Amino acid sequence: MITKEIVISSTNGIHASLAAKVVQAASKYSVDITLHYRDRIIDLKSILGLMSLAVPYGENVKIVASGERANEAIKEITKILG
DSSP: OOEEEEOOOOOSSSSSHHHHHHHHHTSSSSEEEEEEEEEEEEETTTHHHHHHHOOHHHHHEEEEEEEHHHHHHHHHHHHOOO
């Protein structure tokens, strides 16, 4: 299991088009990957789950992934969000 904490750098927070990019990137990998924000955990392959968090600019989130290509998945998603 790999864990990475990042700060959301988009001034609009996680909005619809950014969420779509994250879900598309996460779906390319056959890994279990989640995003932790406050007391909620969502599957990063779920656009509705990600949008429901409404994470604003500057907030800390944690990405947790497990699987053969977990490190690659986290790196790609970090580039999109951070």
